[in-house]
Amino acid sequence: MPSQPFHGVLVPVLTPFTRSGDPDAGRFVAFCRWLLDQGAGGLSVFGTTSEANSMSGSERMALLDRLIEAGIPADKLMPGTGACSMTEAASLVQHAVGHGCGGVLMLPPFYYKPVSDDGIFAFVSGVIDKVASPALRVYLYHIPPVAQVGYSLDLVGRFITAYRETVVGLKDSSGDWSNTAALLERYPGFAVFPGSEVFLLDALRKGGAGCITASGNVNVPGIHRVYDNWRGPQADALQAEATALRKALQAYPMVPALKRIVAHFHNDPDWAAVRPPMLPLDEAQSQALIADLAKLGFTLGERPRSMAA
Amino acid sequence: MPSQPFHGVLVPVLTPFTRSGDPDAGRFVAFCRWLLDQGAGGLSVFGTTSEANSMSGSERMALLDRLIEAGIPADKLMPGTGACSMTEAASLVQHAVGHGCGGVLMLPPFYYKPVSDDGIFAFVSGVIDKVASPALRVYLYHIPPVAQVGYSLDLVGRFITAYRETVVGLKDSSGDWSNTAALLERYPGFAVFPGSEVFLLDALRKGGAGCITASGNVNVPGIHRVYDNWRGPQADALQAEATALRKALQAYPMVPALKRIVAHFHNDPDWAAVRPPMLPLDEAQSQALIADLAKLGFTLGERPRSMAA
Numbered sequence: 001m002p003s004q005p006f007h008g009v010l011v012p013v014l015t016p017f018t019r020s021g022d023p024d025a026g027r028f029v030a031f032c033r034w035l036l037d038q039g040a041g042g043l044s045v046f047g048t049t050s051e052a053n054s055m056s057g058s059e060r061m062a063l064l065d066r067l068i069e070a071g072i073p074a075d076k077l078m079p080g081t082g083a084c085s086m087t088e089a090a091s092l093v094q095h096a097v098g099h100g101c102g103g104v105l106m107l108p109p110f111y112y113k114p115v116s117d118d119g120i121f122a123f124v125s126g127v128i129d130k131v132a133s134p135a136l137r138v139y140l141y142h143i144p145p146v147a148q149v150g151y152s153l154d155l156v157g158r159f160i161t162a163y164r165e166t167v168v169g170l171k172d173s174s175g176d177w178s179n180t181a182a183l184l185e186r187y188p189g190f191a192v193f194p195g196s197e198v199f200l201l202d203a204l205r206k207g208g209a210g211c212i213t214a215s216g217n218v219n220v221p222g223i224h225r226v227y228d229n230w231r232g233p234q235a236d237a238l239q240a241e242a243t244a245l246r247k248a249l250q251a252y253p254m255v256p257a258l259k260r261i262v263a264h265f266h267n268d269p270d271w272a273a274v275r276p277p278m279l280p281l282d283e284a285q286s287q288a289l290i291a292d293l294a295k296l297g298f299t300l301g302e303r304p305r306s307m308a309a
Numbered sequence: 310m311p312s313q314p315f316h317g318v319l320v321p322v323l324t325p326f327t328r329s330g331d332p333d334a335g336r337f338v339a340f341c342r343w344l345l346d347q348g349a350g351g352l353s354v355f356g357t358t359s360e361a362n363s364m365s366g367s368e369r370m371a372l373l374d375r376l377i378e379a380g381i382p383a384d385k386l387m388p389g390t391g392a393c394s395m396t397e398a399a400s401l402v403q404h405a406v407g408h409g410c411g412g413v414l415m416l417p418p419f420y421y422k423p424v425s426d427d428g429i430f431a432f433v434s435g436v437i438d439k440v441a442s443p444a445l446r447v448y449l450y451h452i453p454p455v456a457q458v459g460y461s462l463d464l465v466g467r468f469i470t471a472y473r474e475t476v477v478g479l480k481d482s483s484g485d486w487s488n489t490a491a492l493l494e495r496y497p498g499f500a501v502f503p504g505s506e507v508f509l510l511d512a513l514r515k516g517g518a519g520c521i522t523a524s525g526n527v528n529v530p531g532i533h534r535v536y537d538n539w540r541g542p543q544a545d546a547l548q549a550e551a552t553a554l555r556k557a558l559q560a561y562p563m564v565p566a567l568k569r570i571v572a573h574f575h576n577d578p579d580w581a582a583v584r585p586p587m588l589p590l591d592e593a594q595s596q597a598l599i600a601d602l603a604k605l606g607f608t609l610g611e612r613p614r615s616m617a618a
Contacts, residue, residue, distance in 0.1 A: 053393040086584065108586070111363075112455065119587060122588065123586045148457055277425075277429055
C-alpha cells in the first residue's frame, strides 16, 4: 500500500454563508485555521456536512482557492469532489490536484438508481484516468444513507487492485459497523475512516486511520483524546464521553445544529445560516440544543468540563 | 390558471455522445428535429432519460444553444434544470428563459435526505425569485424512484398558490397512478403529465395535458394515436398497443435500451453509447430486445404493423 497523508480526526468543514446566501470565504478560512489549531488531522472541505452539494462547482473551487491563498496547508486538505457527471467530477479533482491537496473525497455518481458496480467503476476510473496525475490520492466516500448509491466491499477491492497507488482510502458513513469492520479486515493497509467518532476506538483497534466526522466541527479536542489514548487505560472512558456528545447532537438535524453551536459559542448569529433544502433550527430547538450541551459540560474548543478534573 | 404551452406527447430526449464521450450536438439537433416531425408536442431535453445529470451544467447549456441556433422552436422546449444547488439551478433556468423556452422541468434538490417540504419550497422558490422573469413557466419534476426526493401533494398546492402564473404543471414519474389521479382531482387546470404513456388514457380522461415519456424517443406515433383518439371507440385498443411496447422496453434498462433501438433502426452503432454510471446493453441483451420488438411488429417511426391493416 502507498503512504497516505491523513490520520487522526478529520473534519468535514461547515461552510458559512453571508446574509445574501453566498459562501463566506473570510469566515471559512478563519474556521479552517481554528480547526487545524484544535488538532484536526485534515480538513475534508466540501463534504456532506459542508453543504457542498448545495454549492456549484465554481463556488467550491473559489473557496478552495481562498484557503490556499490564505496559507492553509494543501497537504491537510481532502476536498470533496462529489458530482453526478464525470465532467464536473474531473474538473473538481483536477483543481484539487493542481493545488497540491493531500487527497480528494469522491462520492459515487448519486443521481441514477439503481446503478451497477460496473457502472460506478466506469465512472470513478474514468475520472481518475482523465486527471491522470501521479499526485492524486482518492478516498472513496461511502454514504448510502444520503447518496443512496455506495461502494460495495467487492467494488472497493476492485479499485485497490486497479489503482493501488491512487485509491488509498475510504470514508465509511454507512453507520454500519459491520461494513467498516469488513473493510478493515479485507483490506489491511487501506486507510479506512469511519464517518462517526462513535466507531473511532473500535476502528483504531482494527487498524483504522482515524475518523472523518461532522461533530469534529465542534469537538476536535474530545475526539482527538480518543485517538491519542486508544491504547491506554482511559480509552473506553474517553470514547464514551465523545459518544455522549455525538448522541446529543444526533437528536437534531446535524448540519443546522452544528452551525447553531458555532454561532452560539462564537457569538456570531450569522454562522447559523444554511442553504436550502436545509433549514436552520427554530428558536425552541436551538435553546434545547444549547441546554443539552450544557448538561454535558460542553464548551466549544475545550475539554468537556466533566473531564477537566 | 394561466395558459401553458405544452400538450400531447412530450419526449425527454436521449442525448447522443461521440466516441470520445462528449455530447454530440449534431446528432442531437437532428434527433430533436425528427421527434418534432413525428408529432412530439414538446421536447423535455435534459431529463432523466437524457442522462442530463451525467452532464455538467455547461455541457447542457451548450447543447441548448445549439438547438436554438439550429432553429428548433424555443416554445417547444422544456429543458430539465435539475441541480442540487440553487446556484446552478438558477443558472440553468435563467439560460432557458433567456432563450425563450416554453418552460423548464425542475427537479427538487436531490442530494440531501431527508428534506422537508419547507426545505424544498425554500429551494424552488429561491430559484424562481432569483430568476424573477414573468416569462418563466415551471413544471415540477416528481420522480421519487430516482431522485428519492419528491413533491408531495400538499407541496404542489403551496406552489400553485404562491406562484400561480409561474408553476403551471408537473411531470409525475412516481409510477403511482393514485398520485397522478389525486393531482388531477385536487388541482384542475394544473398541467399534469404522467411520466409514462401507460397512464396516458386514464390521465386524459381526468383532464391531463398529455404525457412526458421516455419511450416517446422511439414511439411518438403510437403514443400520439392514443392522444388523438382518446374520446373515440378505439381509445382502449390504442392504449393497449402503446402499453405493450412500453412493457417490452421495461424488461431492459430503459436508457441503454432506447439508445440501442435508435442505433439499430438508424444503422448508426455510435448512438448506443451512454455515459457512466450507465452501461450499454451487452450483445445478448441487444439481440433479445430487437427480437422482442420484432414480435410486436415495431418499426421505428412507423405505426406498429399490427395496426396497419
